[in-house]
Amino acid sequence: MSAVGNGNNIFWHNCPVGKPEREKLLDQKGCVVWITGLSGSGKSTVACSLSKELHARGKISYVLDGDNLRHGLNKDLSFSAEDRVENIRRVGEVARLFADAGLICIASLISPYRRDRDFCRELLPEANFIEVFMNMPLELCEARDAKGLYKLAREGKIKGFTGIDDLYEPPLNCEIELRQNDGVCPTPCAMAKQIVAYLEEKGFLEA
Ligand SMILES: Nc1ncnc2c1ncn2[C@@H]1O[C@H](COP(=O)(O)OS(=O)(=O)O)[C@@H](OP(=O)(O)O)[C@H]1O
Ligand SMILES: Nc1ncnc2c1ncn2[C@@H]1O[C@H](COP(=O)(O)OP(=O)(O)O)[C@@H](O)[C@H]1O
Structure with a gap:
């Protein structure tokens, strides 16, 4: 037993059934x-499309969507820089648990700061964190404006909106980059299949 955490009286308890045993039952490898x-x-759309593709192949995944989590686990958090850091930290920890359970955990959050994404990466064993960058131009996202939030941000009715008056730091070394081809965005299904191909190649879709 080893002492962990900030307190002096906290101990880690090991369980004989571990990640490898669960992965064997599920015939897949847990990852994020x-x-x-x-x-x-298009983060949420691709996340759901990916979950559907995996389900069709008999693989178990779970989507952690930023918007949805802000209805519950993270309902106390705002969009201040400090609260975004805490948002990502919490989701990173939850994602780690899902991956440890043997699931393919799909986290879809703006997660604008590089440092926070790297923090989540460090929580996982080597190669188990697959960073996917939705590299879509701001103009496209703003033209879509599915929720009308860009319009409100441009009117100054929302302050600190990512991409307008708040920072987004693109990944420097992501595993997968999804982008337009000749100015055309691939379908969600095509992008999901690109991710599935990566997971397959790296051996995550078998125990
Ligand atoms: N100020 C501001 N900036 C960015 N986004 C905002 C803001 N206010 C509300 N929203 C809505 O919140 C969704 C993003 O939540 P996330 O938890 O993914 O954000 S973050 O990772 O903490 O930055 C985001 O959802 P998506 O459009 O799915 O990304 C917005 O709908
Ligand atoms: N590949 C795509 N091609 C065209 N439209 C898309 C695509 N992916 C998403 N959309 C549309 O763009 C809007 C934003 O998608 P969404 O998945 O909610 O993005 P995010 O989660 O990043 O905010 C939605 O109206 C969605 O239908």
């Missing part, structure tokens, strides 16, 4: 597919 990008870049 972390989808980052601007609001409206």
